[in-house]
Amino acid sequence: MVPPLGLESKREYTFADFVDWYLELPKVKRKKSYKDDVRKAEILKEEFGQHLARDIKPAMVESFQDALLERQCQRKKNNFMPASVNRVVAVMKRIFNLAMREELVERNPCFKVSMLPENNKRDRVLTNEEFERQRDFFLSMRPEL
Secondary structure (H helix, E strand, O other): OOOOOOOOOOOOOEHHHHHHHHHHOHHHHOOOOHHHHHHHHHHHHHHHOOOEHHHOOHHHHHHHHHHHHOOEOOOOOOEOOHHHHHHHHHHHHHHHHHHHHOOOOOOOOOOOOOOOOOOOOOOOOOOHHHHHHHHHHHHHHOOOO
């Protein structure tokens, strides 16, 4: 088997090998969200980079999800939200799916891992000025109020 795009021919690949390979794929580099993928891939490499790809198990991915929920996001001061964790795991799933397509790994450990329920709703309080504008708008629509 000829290894794809820069992966040297070997039987054992670390997850870090897969991440580096994934980020060099032309199709991935053309994505508008490439910079986001790079940031997510770095998070994945911190956790799984040293592991052989074939040794990563679904339970490890689920533990990672839980740990990431408790971890502070670099760009913000609060912890990762479920939607953010899901996007990181989605990149991991994509990496493994492409590696499977290229016959570099036999299975995807993310396959049976459920995404976290997303409820990223935020409460917002209007400022006095916003409230006045809203009130004036609605009164203009229904003057009898």
